[in-house]
Amino acid sequence: MRIHKSYIVALKHIDIIEKHQVTIHKTDIPIGVTYREIFHQKINLLRFGK
DSSP states (O other), X not given: OEEETTEEOOGGXXXXXXXXXXXXXXXXXXXXXXXXXXXXXXXXXXXXXX
């Protein structure tokens, strides 16, 4: 899933999700402003079905 214009991540590899970044294998990757809202919506849909 694209989370930044320079980053595409595989959801199964994300260890930590925060408001402005995700962590994969102890590496923090920013979530771009453009992608932030849709990313969190998709994560909530996958986690909670809402």
